[in-house]
Amino acid sequence: MENSQLKERILSLVPEAEIVETKQYLNAIIPKEKLHFLAKNLREAEDTSFDYLFCLTGLDLMDSLMVVYHIESTKYHHCIVLKTSTTDRDNPVLDSVTDIWHTADYHEREVFDFFGIKFNNHPDMRRLFLDETRIEGFPFRKDYVDEINIVER
Secondary structure, eight states: HHHHHHHHHHHOOOOOOOEESSSSSSSOOOTTTTHHHHHHHHHHHHTTTOOEEEEEEEEOOOSEEEEEEEEEEEOOOOEEEEEEOOOOSOOOOOOOTTTTTTTHHHHHHHHHHHHHOEETOOOTTTTTTSSTTTOOTTTSSSSSSETTTTTOO
């Protein structure tokens, strides 16, 4: 499927999506309420078959917290990037995609651990790397202050 067809498909499912085409990937910026719906449709539709989540990462954009999903169809060899965000820095919550791509399990836990973004319906939403008895806050956020090691961002 060509990028123009993928763009049409995405916009037919989520008309409010913002599509940006770069040299490498087609990027779709999706409202957080529509991400799970779109991801599930792109995975299950025979002509898109996005069966592989190969990267999921968090970003702190200061005014919002974003999660970026790189997905690929191993059947058709096309890739796209889905992006969604929340402006709620006190209680950032997005929907989990672990029921769509099992590999999201550890990726979402890593994003929670470092950025504090919780994922609804995640099967095991707890810190992955950091000891919650010793670490307060979320060290990949730009406003994080490390009192022990005196690291400021």
